[in-house]
Amino acid sequence: MDKSYIQKLLKCIKDIMAENRDYLIELDSVVGDGDLGLTMSDGFAAAYTAAETFEDSDIGKLLYTSGKAMSTAVPSTMGTLMASGLMNAGKVLKGKTQISDAEVAQIFSAYMDGVINRGKAKVGDKTFLDGINPAVEALNASVEQGEPLAAGAKKAAAAAETGYKNTNTLLAIHGRAATRGEASRTLLDPGAAVAMLIMKAFENSIE
Amino acid sequence: MDKSYIQKLLKCIKDIMAENRDYLIELDSVVGDGDLGLTMSDGFAAAYTAAETFEDSDIGKLLYTSGKAMSTAVPSTMGTLMASGLMNAGKVLKGKTQISDAEVAQIFSAYMDGVINRGKAKVGDKTFLDGINPAVEALNASVEQGEPLAAGAKKAAAAAETGYKNTNTLLAIHGRAATRGEASRTLLDPGAAVAMLIMKAFENSIE
Amino acid sequence: MKKIINNPENYVKEMLEGIYIAHPDLVTYTADDVHCLIAAKKVEGKVGIATGGGSGHLPLFLGYVGEGMLDACSVGDVFQSPSAEQMHAVTKAIDSGAGVLYIYGNYNGDIFNFDMAAEMADFEDDIKVLSVVAGDDVASAGPSAPGEKSTRRGVAGIFFVYKCAGSAAANMMSLDEVKRVAEKASANVRTMGVALTPCIVPRVGKPGFSIADNEMEIGMGIHGETGIRHGKLESADQITDEMLEKIISDVPYTAGDEVDVLINGLGATTLDEQYIVTRRVSKNLADKGIKVHHFYVGEYATSLEMAGMSISMLKLDDELKALMEKPANTPFFKQI
């Protein structure tokens, strides 16, 4: 797959965030300041616009550039974390103009690493990671077993959804939600919902 | 009459202000800031205390000293005006230890002059003067005609009351009431009520 | 009433004690009375400048006592004049032979007490005292006839009178000259305000007036005196333009004139809002060809926790401009 697939992937993410704008606003209004629907739809729109008009065929540079565009557009917690994910994926895939299924999976691993490097959170901290981590594991396992990418994407999306749904058992220790202490536990984490949406968009991009 | 009469007069004024504390508060709450009952009862109490303990037999000095005590105790508009009245009466009667009926009447003229010098208001401006001025005129006329002081005091008190009652036809042009413009006209002036009370106290002091 | 206070009866006294604790290098008091505030350093031979007025307006009035501005302030209870005796006490403390100038706002109680204090200082101590009464609030009354005393209330614009007179005194000008400068500044300053919410006098415990939700009171006085109109809250640009209209037409101004501008918050209004107004003032005046020499922005004269703001403009000539530029060091106003 070449750069046009990455553009398609980013378009799918941008679309799903636009569709779920109000859903994310609602989620973030309960625990945070309610801006997540705006920042994710605006941020991924900015990332896509940068990707769509990108001239070079270097997939890594494309990802990096779209991440930087996102960081400029939405400097909120999740905005910057998602930008860091894209930029790190870009660094890892730098120089590639064609990528294999395994390298597509690598995009998501690198994306997650970028978020971890920036955010210093751990799985279980009730964040984005609790949605993305099971998805990345499922995707890697599927690709390693030689399954077609569509199957891996489907499993990854399902795993992300399960991970998100389980965040209402976790205690928040980062960001605004953490200021609520134990009262945060029974709530769903908005950032993990974004992970679920990203993986659904990935599934959509393969069909 | 000697200094003990002046002390009695000030006691009568102090008493009547204490009795009418709430009445004055109510009046001033409609047009002003509602402090008049407090300032007049506290202020004349301070004036009386200074007079009561005054050693010298100089009536002028006694009046001046009680005025100064009042100005220190209650530096509001009316507090300072009443203090100025007492202080000016003191200046005019300075050196006297015995005074005639005519000189008692002079106290009130001088008192009014002190208020006018300090406040620069004119009769008709809807102030204290609209209560005190008819009283001073009535008192002077009575004394000139050789009537006993009790008769003059009675006439003066009646004139002050009429003057006060007429203030609801006048437009306020001084102090807080003036900020209401035409809306002030139909209201009674609290300062003129103080003039009425002073003259009633004068009447009481003669009986 | 949501205030961080102790017994309301002690409000002013405790505030003053805090002032002396925080600014020992700049201010102290005389006559054993915390209400009689004077500058910590006396400059020999200099004309003394005293002000005074009710509390509830910090940094007015006491906050401008210090180097290069005022020498004393007698402090009254909230929205109440201090006494003539207190004014007299600071007058004696700051006079060093060159005489004393009183500068204060145009309110009945203050006028009567300052006049009485001036008489006391003259009679009892042979101190020469002159007075300048600031009345800059264009909303409070029409302009007065030439030579007549202003019937306007004094509000935030008194800051400019303090600064010009303070610099003149620091330049060791004579009492008559300092008075001339203060009168010139006073004659050239105009203020307009707008209030959005009432304030609560601590001893009263509840607002003395109300302003409907979504309404504003254009021209309201700093004690809640009725303004010239109330109406729906408008945009910052609209409010600013209306206030400037009133100020400018009162002077009047012509293209090429130069001004100092004070954008003043009344208490609860954010600095952000004051800067949004600053931006509009700058545009509006630029369109008229009026040049702004300097903007002063912040809380210079408040009404307790009232929301709202005022705009003051001082029309400059070379003398006033030079006086405005001199350094000052007071608890609340520092100019380097």
Added chain:
Amino acid sequence: MKKIINNPENYVKEMLEGIYIAHPDLVTYTADDVHCLIAAKKVEGKVGIATGGGSGHLPLFLGYVGEGMLDACSVGDVFQSPSAEQMHAVTKAIDSGAGVLYIYGNYNGDIFNFDMAAEMADFEDDIKVLSVVAGDDVASAGPSAPGEKSTRRGVAGIFFVYKCAGSAAANMMSLDEVKRVAEKASANVRTMGVALTPCIVPRVGKPGFSIADNEMEIGMGIHGETGIRHGKLESADQITDEMLEKIISDVPYTAGDEVDVLINGLGATTLDEQYIVTRRVSKNLADKGIKVHHFYVGEYATSLEMAGMSISMLKLDDELKALMEKPANTPFFKQI
């Protein structure tokens, strides 16, 4: 929402335009972006100090850029971080070869963006950037283990970190030394706040939380983060004592220690109240034998028009004391 504003979308932009109009001699901007505020004068060879954060806290953060304190501030939307790109832009503008120190408050969005900006400056421009994250709010979390990063939020106490680091940089100390000083100040400052009313983010238009009439929220954060307890509004003396208790036991202090104290208003609380608190702080500390070197009183870090205040204390040693005493000249803080 009673605010003197225009379109809420333009709130920050118009505020910034006002800032540049009012303080042209002290601040300007770079990268054609009003959010990228830098000092008007660049001192060659000096370590640059940059800060940044959301709007709604004036004079924080931008108000401390100027002579003797900070060199730059990137400005975010109300209660939102500025972008890494904006931080990167000011970093390039202020570096003069000696490197740049970032000092900012402990908030997720700010940390992520400053870290990203530091990487950009390192990668793209070879500028050495170090960071100090201020977390002084004792109400927001327990103390962190030695060597561990504070999990506490940054609030008004950052003023002391700015001042010490700014003086160190003005003394031409090296980047590592300026960082050491900033860390020392940060390690020795503690803040506690109390909120009485909520505030309204202009684009939201209604309060994000509420505090019951007659109640207060002790320890509430400057964006309305939950405090450590709410309860009936108490007297100024009681509130002050409770806040000091928390601050003092956290350090801890012993008799003979010397401190600088900041009494900070959150927006709508009068200066009178702040001085009433000053008075109590002075008494309380005197009883414990803690000596106050200097009181700073006023609005140093606000939450829009929130009513409430905070107390910050910096434990001094000779080095910090000397650094605190140096002059400074910024739009909001002038020390002579």
